Amino acid sequence: MLPSGLAFCGVLVETSMNVTFPTLMNQFNTSLSTVQWVTTAYLLAVAATMIVAAFVQNNFKTRTIVNIGGLAFVCGGLLCATAPILSVLLLGRIIQAFGTGFAMPLVFALIMQQVPFHQQGKFTGTAGMIIAMAPSLGPTYGGLITQFTTWPVIFWITIPIGAICWLIASKNMPQLANTQQQKFPLSQFIFAVIGLILLTLGLNNAGTAGPGAPSCYLPIFLALLAFAIFIHLANHSTHPLIQLAVFKNQTFVKVLVLYFLIQFVQIGMSFLLPNFAQLALGQNALISGLLLLAGSLTSAILSPLAGALMDRRGFKQPILLGTVFLLASTLLFALFAQHLTILPIIIFNVLYMIGFSFMFNNSLTFGLQQVPRTQIGDGNALFNTLQQYAGSLGTTVMAVMLATGVRLTPKTTSVVQTVNGSQLALWLSFGIIVIVALLALSIKPNLQK
Numbered sequence: 001m002l003p004s005g006l007a008f009c010g011v012l013v014e015t016s017m018n019v020t021f022p023t024l025m026n027q028f029n030t031s032l033s034t035v036q037w038v039t040t041a042y043l044l045a046v047a048a049t050m051i052v053a054a055f056v057q058n059n060f061k062t063r064t065i066v067n068i069g070g071l072a073f074v075c076g077g078l079l080c081a082t083a084p085i086l087s088v089l090l091l092g093r094i095i096q097a098f099g100t101g102f103a104m105p106l107v108f109a110l111i112m113q114q115v116p117f118h119q120q121g122k123f124t125g126t127a128g129m130i131i132a133m134a135p136s137l138g139p140t141y142g143g144l145i146t147q148f149t150t151w152p153v154i155f156w157i158t159i160p161i162g163a164i165c166w167l168i169a170s171k172n173m174p175q176l177a178n179t180q181q182q183k184f185p186l187s188q189f190i191f192a193v194i195g196l197i198l199l200t201l202g203l204n205n206a207g208t209a210g211p212g213a214p215s216c217y218l219p220i221f222l223a224l225l226a227f228a229i230f231i232h233l234a235n236h237s238t239h240p241l242i243q244l245a246v247f248k249n250q251t252f253v254k255v256l257v258l259y260f261l262i263q264f265v266q267i268g269m270s271f272l273l274p275n276f277a278q279l280a281l282g283q284n285a286l287i288s289g290l291l292l293l294a295g296s297l298t299s300a301i302l303s304p305l306a307g308a309l310m311d312r313r314g315f316k317q318p319i320l321l322g323t324v325f326l327l328a329s330t331l332l333f334a335l336f337a338q339h340l341t342i343l344p345i346i347i348f349n350v351l352y353m354i355g356f357s358f359m360f361n362n363s364l365t366f367g368l369q370q371v372p373r374t375q376i377g378d379g380n381a382l383f384n385t386l387q388q389y390a391g392s393l394g395t396t397v398m399a400v401m402l403a404t405g406v407r408l409t410p411k412t413t414s415v416v417q418t419v420n421g422s423q424l425a426l427w428l429s430f431g432i433i434v435i436v437a438l439l440a441l442s443i444k445p446n447l448q449k
Contacts, residue, residue: 009162010073010100013154014042014391015138015267017093019274019289020151028086032275033204035086036399039271042093043392044200048193049101050385054377055241057105058180062173065102070166073099074159081155099162105384106173137296139274143289188233188241195226196389204396243378246371251443252379255367258439260386262360265330265429268394269352272425273345275402280418281341294346295353302357307365309358315366315443318358323437325355330430337423359440401425 017024017038024035056065076096083089145153202219211217234240247253270292277288309318329351336344364383371379405421412420 007100007104009158009165010046010096010103012138012141013077013096013158014039014100015270016142016145016154016289017138017151018271018395019139019142019278019285020146020154021275022278023146023151023285024086024089030086033399033403036204036271036395037090038086038093039395040200040204040392041090042097043267043388043395044196045094045097046101046104047196047385047389047392049098050105050381050388051192051241052184052189053101053105053381053384054243055182055184056102057377059182059184062106063170065106066166066169066173069099069102070163070170071099072096072102073162073166077155077159077162081152081159083152101388103169105380137293139270139289139291140293140296141289143274143285143287146289147284147286182239185233185237185239185241188230188237191226191230191233192241195223195230196392198223198226200392200396203393203400206400242381243375246375246379246382249370252367252370254439254443255363255370256382256386258436258443259360259363259367259383260390261432261436261439262326262356262363263387263390264394264397265326265432266352266356266360266394267391268398268425268429269349271395272398272402272422273349276340276418276422277342277345280415280422282415283342287342291342291345292349295349298350299353299357302354303361306358306362310362310365315362318362319366319440319443322355322358322362323440325351326359326433327355327430327437329355330426330433334423334426334430337426338419340422359436397428398425401428 021032021035021038024030024038025032028035073096076092076094076099079092079095080089081092083092142151142154145151145157198219202216202223205213205215205219231244234242234244273291274285274288277283277291278285306318306322329348332344332348332351333340336348367383368376368379401424402418402421404424405419406414406417409417409420
């Protein structure tokens with residue numbers, strides 16, 4: 001479980017920066033759509049790192065992976081804490097992302113390979129609780145720091161914590177498997193990363209230039225082309241970066257999509273709500289950060305219990321229970337978008353986190369249980385990559401929705417523009433959760449024991 005501490009620090013810093021965006025906009029004299037790359041670039045880099053998780057775990061010793069991840073987290077954090085300009089901050093975030101990208105897949109690989117089948121839900125729920133708490137605690141932590149000191153302190157506090165987790169994990173992590181000597185599939189990696197970056201760039205440009213602009217649809221088209229080339233190369237390689245055979249399992253694919261969509265909404269909300277509180281309700285960074293604290297604590301309590309429930313009763317019961325809470329919370333957010341205040345935001349977010357707790361980590365456990373043991377590394381890499389990329393897209397799309405509110409009502413006040421953009425984002429979130437509900441109802445367990 002020790003790498004989960006390093007992963008927690010990485011995700012904590014990621015979401016704590018969301019409440020600093022208004023401050024960063026003023027300090028660096030730039031727009032929200034530019035500043036949000038502090039989070040988006042980080043998540044993209046984490047996703048790109050996790051793509052190679054299966055290859056790295058097969059070809060390098062566990063201790064080496066932990067050391068690389070820990071060093072990247074510390075060095076990147078130091079660069080962020082001392083950044084004089086936005087570009088240096090972005091560079092530091094990208095370097096720090098490698099630390100999270102190496103640490104997080106190790107957590108779940110350790111559970112799936114060394115924990116008995118009938119206890120995997122509980123262990124994944126506990127590890128996931130530690131990591132999943134970070135997106136909700138992050139805004140609270142960032143708000144406290146920003147309100148009473150300055151944003152670089154966010155990094156000065158987490159650097160030593162991450163360093164301690166790194167050193168302890170380096171000495172105590174067991175070797176997961178015998179290492180191999182495979183040639184790194186560089187061309188596959190390049191096209192996969194190009195696809196991720198171009199898709200995010202295209203969606204980001206939709207907010208500033210509009211969905212009909214060439215700067216929007218051209219990057220998206222090129223991204224799809226890059227993904228197609230990646231799939232072709234992987235299918236014709238003796239040593240693919242990811243074994244695409246896992247996609248032949250329909251249940252695995254459904255759960256993977258469900259997992260992606262839930263994370264998309266979760267990280268999107270952790271970006272949207274603190275910024276809504278500051279830009280529309282006029283709250284300071286501290287209050288904006290505290291909005292999500294109750295939901296975070298709720299998730300911390302329920303996640304291990306939800307995992308244990310799956311171990312006892314199977315996947316269907318917790319997933320359906322979670323679906324009800326996700327539907328109710330996102331619908332309430334959307335219906336009351338024009339009239340949101342602090343208390344309704346807290347209540348609706350708690351409802352969302354109840355549903356999130358029952359579905360998110362259980363989806364990862366159940367999904368990996370669908371594939372043969374020889375494909376667990378590839379399935380784990382896909383889950384962790386899409387988890388981070390969902391966060392990147394969630395942040396980007398929520399920023400696009402806020403920018404769309406500005407474009408659609410250019411003559412109104414910034415408060416009205418933020419409210420209108422937030423309403424679009426919240427209805428989009430509800431629509432996504434409807435898709436999640438349909439997927440949940442269609443899943444039929446077929447476990448690989």
